[in-house]
Amino acid sequence: MTNARIGAASDLAIDLADVTKMYAGRVHALQGVAMQVRRGEIFGLLGPNGAGKSTLVKIMTTIVRATTARGTILGAPVGHRPTLARVGYLPEHHRFPQYLTGRQCVEFFGAMSLMRRTERRARAAEMLDVVGMGAWGDRRVGTYSKGMQQRTGLAAALVNDPELVILDEPTDGVDPVGRREIRDVLLAMRDQGRTVFLNSHLLGEVEMVSDRVAIMLKGKVERQGSMAELTDDSRRWRVTIEGTAPAWCAEFARVSPLLEQGSGGSARHAVEFRNDDIAFVQSVIDRLRAEQIAIVGVREIRESLEDLFMRLVRDVDGRAKAVGAGNVNTGTAAGAGAGADAKGGR
Amino acid sequence: MHPLHREKLDAGDLAVQTWAQFVSAYRELNARKLFWVALILNAVVIGAVAAIGIDEKGISIFGYALGIPGVNSRLFPDGKLYKLIITTVGVSFWLSWISTILALLSTASMFPDLATGGVDTLLSKPIGRTRLLLTKFATGLLFTALQVSVFAVLAFLVLGIRGGVWEIGLFVVVPLMVVFFSYLFAVQAVVGLVTRSPIASVIVACLFWIFVFLVHSGEQFTLFGATASRLEIEGMEKKLASLQTEEAKSGLAAKLEEQKANDGNWRLAHGIFFAFKTVLPKTTETANLVARELDVRVNNAPADEEPQQDDENARRQRGFFRSQFVTEKKLSAEIQKEMDARPVWWVVGTSFGFELALLGIGVWYFRRRDF
Numbered sequence: 036m037t038n039a040r041i042g043a044a045s046d047l048a049i050d051l052a053d054v055t056k057m058y059a060g061r062v063h064a065l066q067g068v069a070m071q072v073r074r075g076e077i078f079g080l081l082g083p084n085g086a087g088k089s090t091l092v093k094i095m096t097t098i099v100r101a102t103t104a105r106g107t108i109l110g111a112p113v114g115h116r117p118t119l120a121r122v123g124y125l126p127e128h129h130r131f132p133q134y135l136t137g138r139q140c141v142e143f144f145g146a147m148s149l150m151r152r153t154e155r156r157a158r159a160a161e162m163l164d165v166v167g168m169g170a171w172g173d174r175r176v177g178t179y180s181k182g183m184q185q186r187t188g189l190a191a192a193l194v195n196d197p198e199l200v201i202l203d204e205p206t207d208g209v210d211p212v213g214r215r216e217i218r219d220v221l222l223a224m225r226d227q228g229r230t231v232f233l234n235s236h237l238l239g240e241v242e243m244v245s246d247r248v249a250i251m252l253k254g255k256v257e258r259q260g261s262m263a264e265l266t267d268d269s270r271r272w273r274v275t276i277e278g279t280a281p282a283w284c285a286e287f288a289r290v291s292p293l294l295e296q297g298s299g300g301s302a303r304h305a306v307e308f309r310n311d312d313i314a315f316v317q318s319v320i321d322r323l324r325a326e327q328i329a330i331v332g333v334r335e336i337r338e339s340l341e342d343l344f345m346r347l348v349r350d351v352d353g354r355a356k357a358v359g360a361g362n363v364n365t366g367t368a369a370g371a372g373a374g375a376d377a378k379g380g381r
Numbered sequence: 382m383h384p385l386h387r388e389k390l391d392a393g394d395l396a397v398q399t400w401a402q403f404v405s406a407y408r409e410l411n412a413r414k415l416f417w418v419a420l421i422l423n424a425v426v427i428g429a430v431a432a433i434g435i436d437e438k439g440i441s442i443f444g445y446a447l448g449i450p451g452v453n454s455r456l457f458p459d460g461k462l463y464k465l466i467i468t469t470v471g472v473s474f475w476l477s478w479i480s481t482i483l484a485l486l487s488t489a490s491m492f493p494d495l496a497t498g499g500v501d502t503l504l505s506k507p508i509g510r511t512r513l514l515l516t517k518f519a520t521g522l523l524f525t526a527l528q529v530s531v532f533a534v535l536a537f538l539v540l541g542i543r544g545g546v547w548e549i550g551l552f553v554v555v556p557l558m559v560v561f562f563s564y565l566f567a568v569q570a571v572v573g574l575v576t577r578s579p580i581a582s583v584i585v586a587c588l589f590w591i592f593v594f595l596v597h598s599g600e601q602f603t604l605f606g607a608t609a610s611r612l613e614i615e616g617m618e619k620k621l622a623s624l625q626t627e628e629a630k631s632g633l634a635a636k637l638e639e640q641k642a643n644d645g646n647w648r649l650a651h652g653i654f655f656a657f658k659t660v661l662p663k664t665t666e667t668a669n670l671v672a673r674e675l676d677v678r679v680n681n682a683p684a685d686e687e688p689q690q691d692d693e694n695a696r697r698q699r700g701f702f703r704s705q706f707v708t709e710k711k712l713s714a715e716i717q718k719e720m721d722a723r724p725v726w727w728v729v730g731t732s733f734g735f736e737l738a739l740l741g742i743g744v745w746y747f748r749r750r751d752f
Contacts, residue, residue, distance in 0.1 A: 058751070096505035099751040117387035119507040126501035132405065134412035139405075146401030147506040149385050149394045191502070198383055201505075 048074045048199045048230035049095065051106035051113070056090050056099065056254075064090045065101075066254040072247070074198075077221060077231040079245035081238060081344060087254040088234050089127065092203055095232075096124050109198055120149045123197035125188045127204040127234075133177035137168055137187045140176055141194050148195035155194060162190035167216060181208030189217065193224075200224060201232045206240060218244055242340040250344060252351045262340065269338035272316045274306045277329035284319075303331060390507060398508055399516055406520030410487070410527070419483045419528055426475050427535035431543055435462050460544020467536050467551070468672040476529060476558050477668040482587075484524045484562055485569055489583045491521050492573030500752050510748045518570055518740065525562040529555045553674045557667060560729060564662035565590055567736045571743040590664065597665050600658045603651035608715050609707055610644040616706020662732040666720075670728060673721065 049072035056065040072078040093099035111118040145155030166186040249259035291305040434441040541547040573582035
């Protein structure tokens with residue numbers, strides 16, 4: 036599934052339709068983005084540099100004005116400011132006031148989210164503990180490392196007990212231990228019923244925690260759905276057998292060359308079925324067994340998120356080149372190399 | 382329902398956000414050395430005023446008599462010397478120039494910072510851009526407000542303890558100097574927002590200040606000329622009426638015609654400067670409102686006596702045109718009268734008009750911009 040509506044409006048934390056953004060100079064950063072994020076899920080947004088991810092996030096948080104935008108955030112129209120009190124946002128490359136302590140900073144953003152003093156003080160202390168900054172909360176932000184600033188930013192994004200948390204590269208500059216901790220925080224947020232919108236370059240990170248993802252390319256959502264939904268097209272079954280595959284297998288399956296040496300010195304081959312009908316696979320297994328062929332394993336094979344991502348990038352680039360051959364002006368902001376996306380992917 | 386669920390923000394919500402921004406601005410000032418340096422300098426300036434003593438015998442500093450003839454408590458009764466020093470040195474020099482420059486430097490990065498890295502998180506909060514910008518602007522005035530408040534309290538104490546006058550009107554300096562600073566800060570804010578450069582914003586604000594000062598000087602110069610010309614004509618006409626011989630009359634009448642022709646030029650020049658000045662902020666006049674409020678003029682003697690042509694003292698008093706008819710004293714009194722006749726609403730109101738127009742441009746720009 037791609038852009039089809041996935042539920043009633045009340046079930047959706049984010050429901051966008053036809054979001055466009057044209058910057059000066061006719062740079063078309065977003066070209067009719069439609070996206071649905073369910074309440075209580077972690078939703079990952081993927082895309083290469085220049086795909087329009089940050090522009091979309093900034094439109095949702097009113098930092099950038101959309102050229103057109105239909106849709107809702109937490110049930111209110113996009114741009115409805117009072118609703119932002121229930122949204123937490125951690126921008127990429129955020130810069131907090133250096134003269135404030137971490138605690139003052141978190142409390143300040145709590146106040147800006149309309150929290151009253153007593154509750155924001157208690158909540159700031161709690162959130163600093165959650166992100167592992169409790170012991171450092173009374174030192175100035177200017178003395179923090181990048182990772183500490185990122186953790187403080189996360190605490191500031193969570194201080195207002197948000198229903199929707201939008202995180203732009205939350206693990207940027209954080210060490211592996213910190214990344215793991217932040218991942219745990221994201222999962223805990225989902226368990227508490229919050230919606231987490233995660234914009235990240237890190238495919239592995241997104242794949243690990245997200246319930247559903249969207250892949251944006253050149254200002255459009257190319258795919259969105261759960262991992263299973265996105266990779267369903269690529270699902271197939273692989274049967275590994277001892278010895279050589281019978282010739283009839285080649286009619287409906289791809290037989291791979293020697294996979295590995297078996298225990299008795301015999302060769303192992305894999306038979307990969309082109310269709311994902313498990314009943315059909317069962318019948319083939321029965322036939323193989325009837326022919327006394329030893330079956331070592333049966334496994335479901337799917338395209339990884341990275342493979343899917345790279346395939347989409349290549350497809351879209353190919354399409355753009357084909358169009359570009361006849362029409363040089365593509366009118367998109369997405370020009371950065373798609374290969375840059377996969378930076379740190381796995 | 383979420384406790385922060387709102388259809389519309391109420392007054393309490395606005396107060397929470399505004400207070401948070403002011404507290405944050407205070408913390409920012411607190412973290413800046415320049416703020417504390419300026420505060421200490423404030424105390425030093427007022428301390429220097431307190432070191433001056435005056436009694437019937439004369440004037441002294443730290444108890445050492447200066448021996449300036451005629452300067453004693455009879456010339457400056459009721460703490461007038463302290464008022465004079467506070468308004469001239471304290472307000473017109475220290476607060477209007479040095480403290481204002483320190484304030485401009487101290488707040489220079491405020492709007493460039495807003496236009497760059499720090500704005501994303503703020504804009505994602507439930508606060509409109511107009512309110513965010515105007516609140517930020519108001520917090521920028523905190524530097525001057527705190528500095529001038531400290532100055533006013535110290536000056537009030539010095540005037541009371543040393544001068545024996547508890548002049549509550551002195552506190553008018555706080556709103557007036559904040560208003561004074563706000564004219565320049567508006568320029569700095571808008572330039573900082575557009576260029577995102579603290580240095581550019583300070584330079585442009587200072588150049589604008591110099592420009593305003595030049596326009597003010599031009600207006601004052603032409604006012605001086607126009608007033609002197611008017612008084613000259615009045616003097617000539619009076620003299621003409623008193624002359625007996627036709628020969629003397631015709632000579633003076635020719636001079637009068639020539640003067641009247643010049644008078645038109647002066648009036649035109651002053652009219653142009655005055656119109657130009659009307660739309661600009663009136664920095665000098667705003668600062669001078671403090672002196673007007675405190676009435677620090679020492680010599681209030683009538684200035685309309687006729688000059689004695691053969692008197693050495695009168696010759697020294699001759700006016701702008703080396704006139705036989707206008708004394709410097711009378712000219713100064715006329716100009717002072719003209720300046721005093723300019724209402725406070727004109728001085729502050731038209732300046733505010735300029736400031737609001739400028740801030741309006743800033744708000745328009747800030748609301749349209751993507752970050």
